[in-house]
Amino acid sequence: MPVKKSIFSALLLVPVFVFGQASNNSFLAPLASESLLLDIAHHNGHFVAVGERGHILRSQDAKQWQQLEVPTLATLTAVDFEQNHAWAVGHDATIVTSQDGGLTWQLQYQAPELEKPLLDVLFFDENHGIAIGAYGLFLRSKDGGKHWEKEMHPELLNPDDIEYMDELKQEDEDFYLQELQSILPNLNRVSFDGSKLYLAGEKGLLASSDDLGLTWQRMEIDYIGSFFDIQLTASGRLLAAGLRGNVFEWQDEQWLAIESGTSFTFNSIVSVDGNTTLILGNNGAILRLTGTKVDFKQTDDNKALISAVVSANSVIAVSEVGVKTWASEGQHE
Structure with a gap:
């Protein structure tokens, strides 16, 4: 299961009440690959990206994208794969699913009356998964998403x-x-390292779980801003990133700040290889961590970078203006 997640914080929580007609099919738009996209996954030789108005796009080469028919107009915020099954979540507490590698999608769950978006989804296997969102919204399924049960985590x-x-x-x-x-608090992002879950959220929330999210332990930090991602990277570093350029690393049972050189909000943490990690953010922010070296740059268009995957020495990112690609060791295209 790929470990990648992100959030475009300034947008997601404001329009949650706008997409009330989540039962309608998404509109097939010719420029969907250039619209707001919020998450991307790489599975079995294909890329799948999700975003506003229920858009789900699929590509083999990350250059030519096919928009798929999706039974919702709700903005979709996250996507996850397990084997050939996929789940995407979003506004109106919407969950759509695919059983054929992301080719066709069916509505699985929605609860617009909650007036809360789901912001992330993660499956441990084809049956057991969780979905998280605003104001502590926490759902769990043990049958592939056929049934979802709410959990409260005080x-x-x-x-x-x-x-x-x-x-x-x-x-x-x-x-x-x-x-x-x-x-x-809002639960923004969840990641899994194979044995432990990590959670990033609002008001300085960082937490871990050793029992697949049944119970959580807060990882206390002297910071009260929101976090939008937490990842154990391929280099073995546990990193958290969020508002105003804040980046922290877990060392010796405490969070230590990393000077990012910017006040731009960071949205996602992406492992390039066993030595290099990218942290992507608003205003085209790209923070590269290579060992103890920290480099910061921005894309030419200054558009928010929201999530990304790395494949064949390329970074394939989703942004507020669609898909962007660049060489993992090179400059943004």
């Missing part, structure tokens, strides 16, 4: 809210559960 509460919520729980259990659904 252990992810901001430490400043714990005492208030404990008192509320003792006074009024029903109101406690209602309040919990509005006070939990």
Whole structure:
């Protein structure tokens, strides 16, 4: 299962109420590959990208893209593959699925009444997976997505809210559960290293889980801004990135800041190889970490880079203006 995720933070949480007609089919647009795309996966020789208005695109060479028919107009924020099965999630708590490598898609779940977007999805095998989103929204399936069950994780509460919520729980259990659904932080990104889960979210939330997300332990940090990705990279470094150019590395049981040289928000962390990691962000930001060396540059058009995969010495990224590619050791095209 590929480990890659991202978020275009300034856009995703604002228009969650706009895409209310999630049961309609996506519109086949001739310039879909140049529109807002929010995640990309590489599976079995094909690339699949997802984005606004229910767009799902598929390509063999990352140059020619085919837009697929999708049974939703909801903006799709993330996609994940396990074997030949795929799942994409998005606004209106929408989940669509494919059982043929991303060629055809079916609506699996949606709950527009929640008024919460799903922001990431991750499957451990063809049956067991989780989907996460705004205000602590957490769904789990153990049958490939045929049924999804909600979970509440109060252990992810901001430490400043714990005492208030404990008192509320003792006074009024029903109101406690209602309040919990509005006070939990946004869950932006989840990643899996094969044994441990990592979670990045709002208000300084970084957490880990040793039991596939049934319970979580916060990884405390002296920072209260939002994080949009956390990854154990191919070089063995556990990195977290988020608002205002903030990048941290987990060392000796603590988070240490890495000077990025920018205040642009970072959206995703991408392993190039066992020595090099890219961190992509708004305004075309590209931070390259190679050992202890840190290099920063921007794309010529300054458009937000949101997610990427690396294949055959190329970086294939999705952005606010569609797909972008460049040599993994070279300059942006």
